[in-house]
Amino acid sequence: MKAVYEGIADEMIRLVEREQLKDQSLWRLVTKQFEGTPDDGDHGWRGEYWGKLMRGACMTWQYTKDEELYAILTEAVKGLLAAQEEDGRISTYSREEEFQGWDIWCRKYVLLGLLHFYEICQEPWLKTQVREAAGRHLDRIIDKIGEGNGKKRITLASDAWRGINSSSILEPVVWLYMLEPKERYLEFADYIVKNGGAEGFDIFQAAYENRLCPYEYPVVKAYELMSCFEGLLLYAQVKGDEHWRQAVIRFADRLLESEATVAGGSGCHHELFNHSALMQTGTKYGGLMLETCVTVTWMKLMWKVYLTTGDMRYLEEVERSAFNALYGAVNTQNSACGPEATFDEPHYRSVYHRALAENGGRGQIFDSYSPLRRGIRGRAVGGFKSMEEETAYCGCCIAIGAAGVALVSQAAAGDSAGEAGPVPQRAVGDLVGEAGPASWRTAGDPAGGIALNIYLPGRLRTRAGETAVELSVDTAYPMEGEVSVLVKTDREVSFPITLRIPSFAESCQVFVNGVEQEKVRAGAFLRLCRRWKTGDRIRLSLSYGPRLVYGMENPEDHGSSRHVAVLYGPLALARDRRLGEVGGSVRVGDGKVSAHRLEDVEIPCQCGFSVGLGGEEFAMIDYASAGKTWGQDSAMEVWMPVKGR
Numbered sequence: 001m002k003a004v005y006e007g008i009a010d011e012m013i014r015l016v017e018r019e020q021l022k023d024q025s026l027w028r029l030v031t032k033q034f035e036g037t038p039d040d041g042d043h044g045w046r047g048e049y050w051g052k053l054m055r056g057a058c059m060t061w062q063y064t065k066d067e068e069l070y071a072i073l074t075e076a077v078k079g080l081l082a083a084q085e086e087d088g089r090i091s092t093y094s095r096e097e098e099f100q101g102w103d104i105w106c107r108k109y110v111l112l113g114l115l116h117f118y119e120i121c122q123e124p125w126l127k128t129q130v131r132e133a134a135g136r137h138l139d140r141i142i143d144k145i146g147e148g149n150g151k152k153r154i155t156l157a158s159d160a161w162r163g164i165n166s167s168s169i170l171e172p173v174v175w176l177y178m179l180e181p182k183e184r185y186l187e188f189a190d191y192i193v194k195n196g197g198a199e200g201f202d203i204f205q206a207a208y209e210n211r212l213c214p215y216e217y218p219v220v221k222a223y224e225l226m227s228c229f230e231g232l233l234l235y236a237q238v239k240g241d242e243h244w245r246q247a248v249i250r251f252a253d254r255l256l257e258s259e260a261t262v263a264g265g266s267g268c269h270h271e272l273f274n275h276s277a278l279m280q281t282g283t284k285y286g287g288l289m290l291e292t293c294v295t296v297t298w299m300k301l302m303w304k305v306y307l308t309t310g311d312m313r314y315l316e317e318v319e320r321s322a323f324n325a326l327y328g329a330v331n332t333q334n335s336a337c338g339p340e341a342t343f344d345e346p347h348y349r350s351v352y353h354r355a356l357a358e359n360g361g362r363g364q365i366f367d368s369y370s371p372l373r374r375g376i377r378g379r380a381v382g383g384f385k386s387m388e389e390e391t392a393y394c395g396c397c398i399a400i401g402a403a404g405v406a407l408v409s410q411a412a413a414g415d416s417a418g419e420a421g422p423v424p425q426r427a428v429g430d431l432v433g434e435a436g437p438a439s440w441r442t443a444g445d446p447a448g449g450i451a452l453n454i455y456l457p458g459r460l461r462t463r464a465g466e467t468a469v470e471l472s473v474d475t476a477y478p479m480e481g482e483v484s485v486l487v488k489t490d491r492e493v494s495f496p497i498t499l500r501i502p503s504f505a506e507s508c509q510v511f512v513n514g515v516e517q518e519k520v521r522a523g524a525f526l527r528l529c530r531r532w533k534t535g536d537r538i539r540l541s542l543s544y545g546p547r548l549v550y551g552m553e554n555p556e557d558h559g560s561s562r563h564v565a566v567l568y569g570p571l572a573l574a575r576d577r578r579l580g581e582v583g584g585s586v587r588v589g590d591g592k593v594s595a596h597r598l599e600d601v602e603i604p605c606q607c608g609f610s611v612g613l614g615g616e617e618f619a620m621i622d623y624a625s626a627g628k629t630w631g632q633d634s635a636m637e638v639w640m641p642v643k644g645r
């Protein structure tokens with residue numbers, strides 16, 4: 001399917017492409033790390049940036065098909081391949097220091113970056129070279145990591161987080177096996193799973209047994225944990241293993257139950273799972289939360305679980321995270337970290353400011369943490385590492401954001417196999433071949449129809465069998481619930497169009513050429529199966545208004561439940577100091593809330609409302625647009641304290 005969107009999703013992708021992914025000096029910087037051993041000194045993760053950026057860039061290219069971007073990526077890949085050593089090693093650690101700290105994690109990202117490029121690579125000779133390089137890179141790891149013969153146990157190959165960072169290499173190991181079905185790759189994947197993911201605790205089995213929530217595991221680093229489960233899902237799919245597939249689904253269900261927040265993403269204590277559903281209104285912690293790496297990985301995991309289950313709850317979490325936490329983290333106003341920002345190393349502040357001055361005072365394109373209670377953006381640069389003798393830097397969240405922004409274009413609509421869920425269980429033989437995991441995202445058979453998952457305005461082009469089909473989608477969703485879809489086809493053709501009826505819709509009507517459809521239900525997919533012809537029109541009319549949600553009761557924190565937030569469709573609304581008071585208590589009164597769209601809001605935003613609550617009126621805007629100056633002048637909050645509750 002070829003999608004050309006308008007509106008925020010398209011704007012975000014193109015902004016990131018222009019400002020970050022086409023920045024050749026950034027590519028030179030992250031590629032250059034592999035020429036030396038810059039991670040030896042602090043056992044750092046300077047080797048992750050290349051692969052993370054490459055993944056996001058390839059996913060972006062799959063949407064924009066921009067030739068200049070493709071040329072830049074090709075050069076970046078050639079640069080990396082040039083750094084590969086005789087025995088296949090690609091690492092930012094020396095041989096003396098290798099397989100400690102974040103070395104395997106970085107090598108995982110090298111492998112992922114190569115495989116993502118392999119998927120979009122146009123030149124057969126380069127494609128072959130990339131796959132071979134990826135294979136030799138993994139071979140070297142398998143020679144050193146595993147069971148017996150003086151090998152190092154994978155969970156001992158890092159002293160951080162019980163080795164879950166290392167175990168998360170599972171995903172690209174399985175992916176490479178799909179491209180090149182060598183037994184040793186599958187055996188290595190078997191080994192990683194059997195080893196349990198974490199040192200001294202089997203995260204995979206714990207998820208299957210389902211007695212604990214992830215925040216009760218002995219290791220709660222959110223991003224790395226979810227990365228392991230992305231790998232486990234691919235492993236289960238390739239092996240046709242229902243036990244491990246169930247483990248991932250149970251893990252995701254536990255996350256939805258215990259870790260979801262009103263703005264999407266997760267982790268309300270720094271970068272950790274901490275029962276975020278409860279702790280998002282906690283009054284005893286004012287530190288960093290909702291890491292952008294967590295948001296993106298949360299979206300990716302939920303999307304993959306959606307594909308294997310067809311259950312809308314996971315898809316809605318992708319949407320919620322995109323429109324709130326993720327877009328909120330995109331630096332749309334060229335802001336920069338101010339005096340309140342904290343740095344892990346004191347001298348990093350001067351590194352940051354030197355780089356900032358060179359960039360005309362414009363900060364990094366992605367922010368790293370997002371507030372929910374009164375706070376500001378731009379409080380820290382996650383995973384900050386200085387490079388090139390303290391003249392340059394990058395960070396984990398800066399490097400991951402592009403993948404999240406591009407994922408929205410993939411998740412919004414697709415050629416779907418229908419209600420049963422787009423990814424059927426297939427035997428290993430069918431999965432091995434040219435097509436990597438990304439080809440599953442819009443799974444399979446075009447005669448299976450088109451699914452509209454997240455309503456973005458724009459045009460979708462695909463084929464139903466032999467017939468070219470185009471859908472023009474006209475909507476101001478999610479600010480408004482009216483969606484119009486105009487069909488264009490070469491000739492009359494039968495195929496289903498599947499519409500997601502969001503769970504938050506209070507009521508919904510669907511018309512095809514003016515005829516109202518039956519069995520339209522919020523929280524379910526509506527499958528319209530008929531002979532379509534040019535001029536056919538689908539009209540979807542979703543009605544929803546503001547919803548008030550309360551903080552949960554916490555016996556250890558009585559202030560926690562004394563918070564309210566206002567949601568509007570998939571959007572969390574926020575107060576922003578540029579528009580009025582922030583941090584002051586609100587009255588809830590009878591619990592009724594109203595919201596009237598403001599025509600003119602004096603600051604850039606997706607939408608603004610005059611919210612009526614407890615007899616008072618105040619302005620709120622979409623969460624993603626709030627706080628964008630990264631300073632106290634745009635202090636913001638979603639969770640508002642409640643007077644006398």
Ligand SMILES: [Zn+2]
Nearest residue numbers: 293382396397
């Ligand atoms: Zn991060």
